[in-house]
Amino acid sequence: MLRVKAGDLDKMGLLFERYHRPLFAFLYHMTGQTHACEDLVQNVFYRMLKYRHTFNGDGEFRTWMYHLARNILNDSFRQQERWGGPKYDIAELSEKLGGGVAADEQLEKQQELEALQDAMSKLSPEHREVLIMSRYQELKYEEIAKILNTTEGAIKVRVHRALGELKKNYLHIEKGSKAHEL
Structure with a gap:
Protein backbone atom coordinates (compact mmCIF):
# COMPACT_ATOMS: atom_id res chain seq x y z
CA MET A 1 0.00 0.00 0.00
CA LEU A 2 2.94 2.29 0.61
CA ARG A 3 3.91 1.90 -3.06
CA VAL A 4 0.34 2.73 -4.12
CA LYS A 5 0.50 5.79 -1.86
CA ALA A 6 3.78 6.77 -3.57
CA GLY A 7 2.08 6.66 -6.97
CA ASP A 8 2.67 3.09 -8.18
CA LEU A 9 -1.03 2.45 -8.88
CA ASP A 10 -0.27 -0.85 -10.63
CA LYS A 11 0.29 -2.38 -7.18
CA MET A 12 -3.40 -1.85 -6.45
CA GLY A 13 -4.11 -4.92 -8.60
CA LEU A 14 -1.87 -7.00 -6.36
CA LEU A 15 -3.70 -5.75 -3.26
CA PHE A 16 -7.01 -6.59 -4.90
CA GLU A 17 -5.85 -10.13 -5.70
CA ARG A 18 -4.69 -10.69 -2.12
CA TYR A 19 -7.56 -9.12 -0.21
CA HIS A 20 -10.77 -9.08 -2.25
CA ARG A 21 -11.88 -12.58 -1.10
CA PRO A 22 -11.48 -12.05 2.66
CA LEU A 23 -13.02 -8.61 2.30
CA PHE A 24 -15.97 -10.04 0.35
CA ALA A 25 -16.42 -12.75 2.99
CA PHE A 26 -16.48 -10.16 5.78
CA LEU A 27 -19.02 -8.00 3.98
CA TYR A 28 -21.11 -11.02 2.99
CA HIS A 29 -21.32 -12.25 6.56
CA MET A 30 -22.37 -8.79 7.66
CA THR A 31 -25.05 -8.32 4.98
CA GLY A 32 -25.85 -11.73 3.48
CA GLN A 33 -26.28 -10.10 0.07
CA THR A 34 -23.95 -11.35 -2.65
CA HIS A 35 -24.57 -8.62 -5.24
CA ALA A 36 -24.42 -5.83 -2.68
CA CYS A 37 -21.11 -7.21 -1.38
CA GLU A 38 -19.56 -7.10 -4.82
CA ASP A 39 -20.38 -3.39 -4.98
CA LEU A 40 -19.16 -2.82 -1.43
CA VAL A 41 -15.81 -4.50 -2.18
CA GLN A 42 -15.39 -2.25 -5.22
CA ASN A 43 -16.20 0.76 -3.03
CA VAL A 44 -13.56 -0.28 -0.50
CA PHE A 45 -10.88 -0.47 -3.18
CA TYR A 46 -12.06 2.81 -4.68
CA ARG A 47 -11.72 4.46 -1.25
CA MET A 48 -8.29 2.89 -0.82
CA LEU A 49 -7.21 4.73 -3.93
CA LYS A 50 -9.01 7.93 -3.03
CA TYR A 51 -7.70 8.02 0.54
CA ARG A 52 -4.30 6.37 -0.02
CA HIS A 53 -2.67 9.46 1.45
CA THR A 54 -4.17 8.54 4.86
CA PHE A 55 -2.32 5.21 5.05
CA ASN A 56 0.86 5.91 6.95
CA GLY A 57 2.25 2.38 7.31
CA ASP A 58 2.43 2.54 11.11
CA GLY A 59 -0.28 -0.10 11.52
CA GLU A 60 -1.08 -3.20 9.59
CA PHE A 61 -2.66 -2.78 6.15
CA ARG A 62 -5.52 -5.19 6.98
CA THR A 63 -6.52 -3.06 9.94
CA TRP A 64 -6.74 0.03 7.75
CA MET A 65 -8.62 -1.91 5.05
CA TYR A 66 -11.22 -3.28 7.50
CA HIS A 67 -11.62 0.16 8.98
CA LEU A 68 -12.50 1.48 5.50
CA ALA A 69 -14.82 -1.50 4.93
CA ARG A 70 -16.67 -0.82 8.19
CA ASN A 71 -17.13 2.83 7.22
CA ILE A 72 -18.53 1.85 3.83
CA LEU A 73 -20.79 -0.73 5.45
CA ASN A 74 -22.07 1.85 7.94
CA ASP A 75 -22.71 4.29 5.09
CA SER A 76 -24.61 1.57 3.25
CA PHE A 77 -26.71 0.74 6.31
CA ARG A 78 -27.55 4.40 6.82
CA GLN A 79 -28.80 4.61 3.24
CA GLN A 80 -31.20 1.72 3.78
CA GLU A 81 -34.48 2.42 5.57
CA ARG A 82 -34.22 -0.57 7.82
CA TRP A 83 -31.67 -3.36 8.06
CA GLY A 84 -32.88 -6.67 9.49
CA GLY A 85 -29.63 -8.66 9.60
CA PRO A 86 -27.96 -11.05 7.20
CA LYS A 87 -29.90 -13.60 5.21
CA TYR A 88 -27.42 -16.28 4.27
CA ASP A 89 -27.98 -18.22 1.09
CA ILE A 90 -28.63 -21.69 2.50
CA ALA A 91 -28.69 -23.31 -0.95
CA GLU A 92 -25.22 -21.90 -1.59
CA LEU A 93 -23.95 -23.17 1.76
CA SER A 94 -25.48 -26.61 1.33
CA GLU A 95 -23.81 -26.98 -2.08
CA LYS A 96 -20.50 -26.75 -0.25
CA LEU A 97 -21.55 -29.71 1.89
CA GLY A 98 -21.78 -32.00 -1.16
CA GLY A 99 -19.59 -35.00 -1.81
CA GLY A 100 -20.19 -38.37 -0.18
CA VAL A 101 -22.59 -37.13 2.50
CA ALA A 102 -25.81 -39.15 2.72
CA ALA A 103 -29.03 -37.29 1.92
CA ASP A 104 -30.37 -37.40 5.48
CA GLU A 105 -27.06 -36.17 6.90
CA GLN A 106 -26.99 -33.40 4.33
CA LEU A 107 -30.53 -32.39 5.25
CA GLU A 108 -29.59 -32.37 8.94
CA LYS A 109 -26.56 -30.20 8.24
CA GLN A 110 -28.70 -27.84 6.18
CA GLN A 111 -31.18 -27.53 9.05
CA GLU A 112 -28.32 -26.82 11.44
CA LEU A 113 -27.00 -24.14 9.08
CA GLU A 114 -30.45 -22.58 8.87
CA ALA A 115 -30.70 -22.54 12.67
CA LEU A 116 -27.23 -20.98 12.89
CA GLN A 117 -28.23 -18.41 10.26
CA ASP A 118 -31.30 -17.49 12.27
CA ALA A 119 -29.26 -17.29 15.47
CA HIS A 127 -21.92 -8.86 18.33
CA ARG A 128 -22.30 -10.16 14.78
CA GLU A 129 -19.39 -8.00 13.65
CA VAL A 130 -16.91 -9.20 16.31
CA LEU A 131 -17.85 -12.84 15.70
CA ILE A 132 -17.39 -12.47 11.96
CA MET A 133 -14.05 -10.75 12.40
CA SER A 134 -12.75 -13.22 14.97
CA ARG A 135 -14.21 -16.50 13.74
CA TYR A 136 -14.77 -16.11 9.98
CA GLN A 137 -12.01 -13.61 9.14
CA GLU A 138 -9.69 -15.11 11.77
CA LEU A 139 -8.46 -11.70 12.85
CA LYS A 140 -6.58 -11.53 16.13
CA TYR A 141 -8.23 -9.71 19.02
CA GLU A 142 -5.47 -7.11 18.83
CA GLU A 143 -6.33 -6.38 15.17
CA ILE A 144 -10.04 -6.19 15.90
CA ALA A 145 -9.34 -3.79 18.76
CA LYS A 146 -7.44 -1.49 16.40
CA ILE A 147 -10.23 -1.65 13.81
CA LEU A 148 -12.92 -0.89 16.39
CA ASN A 149 -10.72 1.63 18.23
CA THR A 150 -10.94 -0.10 21.60
CA THR A 151 -8.85 -2.36 23.82
CA GLU A 152 -8.04 -6.02 23.32
CA GLY A 153 -9.71 -6.78 26.66
CA ALA A 154 -12.92 -5.13 25.50
CA ILE A 155 -12.88 -7.28 22.37
CA LYS A 156 -12.44 -10.45 24.43
CA VAL A 157 -15.47 -9.46 26.49
CA ARG A 158 -17.53 -8.66 23.37
CA VAL A 159 -16.63 -11.98 21.74
CA HIS A 160 -17.47 -13.88 24.93
CA ARG A 161 -20.83 -12.11 25.23
CA ALA A 162 -21.55 -12.56 21.53
CA LEU A 163 -20.85 -16.30 21.72
CA GLY A 164 -23.13 -16.55 24.74
CA GLU A 165 -25.89 -14.68 22.92
CA LEU A 166 -25.39 -16.83 19.81
CA LYS A 167 -25.60 -20.03 21.87
CA LYS A 168 -28.77 -18.80 23.59
CA ASN A 169 -30.34 -17.86 20.23
CA TYR A 170 -29.34 -21.18 18.66
CA LEU A 171 -30.72 -23.27 21.54
CA HIS A 172 -33.96 -21.28 21.47
CA ILE A 173 -34.31 -21.91 17.74
CA GLU A 174 -33.47 -25.61 18.13
CA LYS A 175 -36.00 -25.93 20.93
CA GLY A 176 -38.64 -24.27 18.75
CA SER A 177 -37.92 -26.51 15.76
CA LYS A 178 -38.12 -29.68 17.89
CA ALA A 179 -41.47 -28.54 19.28
CA HIS A 180 -42.75 -28.20 15.70
CA GLU A 181 -41.60 -31.74 14.86
CA LEU A 182 -43.78 -33.19 17.64
Missing part, protein backbone atom coordinates in the same frame (compact mmCIF):
# COMPACT_ATOMS: atom_id res chain seq x y z
CA MET A 120 -26.66 -15.04 13.78
CA SER A 121 -29.34 -12.77 12.34
CA LYS A 122 -30.77 -12.24 15.83
CA LEU A 123 -27.44 -10.97 17.18
CA SER A 124 -26.91 -7.27 17.61
CA PRO A 125 -24.83 -5.78 14.77
CA GLU A 126 -21.93 -5.22 17.20
